[in-house]
Amino acid sequence: MHCTLVPPYILQALARQDDPAVRDAAVRTLAFEKTFAVSRLIGDRALRQATATTAPRLQRLIHDALNGEDLPGELVRREGAPASADVAVNEAYEGLGDTWELYLGVYGRNSIDDAGLALSGTVHFSEQYDNAYWDGEQMVFGDGDGMLFNRFTISVDVIGHELTHGVTGATADLAYKNQSGALNESISDVFGSMVKQYSLGQTAEEADWLIGAGLLAESVNGVALRSMRAPGTAYDDERLGGKDPQPAHIRDYLRTTSDNGGVHTNSGIPNHAFYLAAVALGGNAWERAGRVWFETLTGGELRSDATFPQFAQLTVATAERLLGTEARKAVAEAWAGVGLVTS
Template sequence: MSDNVNSVFCTIVPPHVLDKLARADDSARADVAQRTLEHDSQQRTRRRVTALRGLAAPAGTPSDSPRRTIYDAEHRAVQPGRKVHAEGDAPSKDATVNRAHAGLGATFDLYLKAFGRRSIDDAGLPLDATVHYGEGYNNAFWDGSQMVFGDGDGDIFLDFTIPVDVIGHELTHGVTQYTANLEYYGQSGALNESVSDVFGSLIKQYSLGQSADQADWLIGQGLLGPGIDRGVALRSMKEPGTAYDDDVLGKDPQPGHMDDFVRTSRDQGGVHINSGIPNRAFYLLATRLGGNAWERAGKVWYATLTGGQLKEDAQFADFSRLTVAAARTLYGDGDEVQAVLKAWEEVGVPTS
């Protein structure tokens, strides 16, 4: 891993969503969103200083079994909080603790059984998570060493441990941190977010035993609360831009093609927005190949992320070319390579 950890504070709810909520006429909704935004901004600045010092979480011992520890922040913005559950403990009376424990395990299982990776760093990194973080905190994040989950406000967002793909998404930021370490800005940042969506979705599909055709390809399905009338998730990999269109949340801004690429200085250069383009490319590849998406499409993406050729400032076209090369290395000049080429063509990203 590079000494410069670029992706040390990554949240599942994009800033543009919280910005919209912070301007709501409902003062209670606006207050919760503003507090979440202020918290995330402060954390991002603090973690950037940590990154520049070259600090990272200590590695563990490679193992085929996870080592999970869950902490309770008891509705304060503290980390890690009070230890409430360790590996091997009986199920907790707290459903949030149990969901966090299970989600960490589902992520560990997918990486081990599909890709032979032993934890986030491939060296047995213990998996720590803090639950019940903050008061009505409307987000979940990876901070460079552990997972943190808010309970949501119960209105716009529910408990962030509910969707297993959210857990897998955030932990995958850690995998990226320990491999390609993609810079969290612009196209490289959108790739960072997309990789997390891809593997978050694969973790959900693996845990549910779903094929690519059976999957919903939604990120954060089940997270939106009763205050949202027209929304199903945070993002759709199948049809970027269709996850929500709601008076409260606004319209999902994700593009699914380079013709609609969004140029902005907000959201780290649109990392949560333009990730829809490589997201759709992966969806197209996985459904074209059929079967279990982690078996062929997932292996191509994993080989690209971990192969050592993906630079920290990689653009979409760099990533696409490397996926073609990875498919060829893994499968020869067969259907897989043609499927990769076609997927990128359909979203307007060149491969040569």
């Protein structure tokens, strides 16, 4: 599974820019990302086979790649150590902790693998690396190009998003192509947003529902990489390839062979369904809508090749089982709002 935060179509647009600094940073980022798919697959397989041996205990290890590409790099902060003078180190440390706290405190999951995995992250990866990713064993953060992208530790939802790929790989293992791949990306957005909401104490109504707020530099016409509240509105900048292409409704589903069948684009549809469900159910998203999505992901019924309608039907059934008939109705109406009618 080859999952990175910034979609390939944005990086490809950057690689076509006249500005040599922007172009070269994007070309280097695209070239590197072809090299880690195998390690990601092996790492996620190990997560699925993990067995708990200790009681839940947060363990964080933050490394510095010193703008090189050897992982994990130099250990610069471990669990309980004082804050660093390096803001990226501290943001990574806090973001890993916020994600761990959501999964354990709300869903009773003992780290990403449910077996107490220590959370490791590496900052300052490569030079002007325009992305962040989970490689099956740890988080890796680039510093951005400094022109269009800021450092990738800046948004806690980015960290929650990437670590959730590890949770998905350890549970339903959704195939990273077509609709199952878009669900894979959407689930990472869903829990990434909830990590931020949980850390800030925000209700579903109060949340901004943006993925990657703060990542885009001030010169970019945009607020984030994606919007769950309003897919297709996160940015509109020619340098990023134009307008945010995410659809919010199944009628606008993008049929393509690029980006593994449009996994970063079509994820806007289930993203918006979750937003509608969370607002309809009210309160804190992680308590009601989030629990429905978590139980659907980890309950054992979700197939690795699941389609949108199959996932929708499972969430509706799970909502009724966990929360009753009114919740079932709210979740069904949320899916109907994106054009997917459940029985």
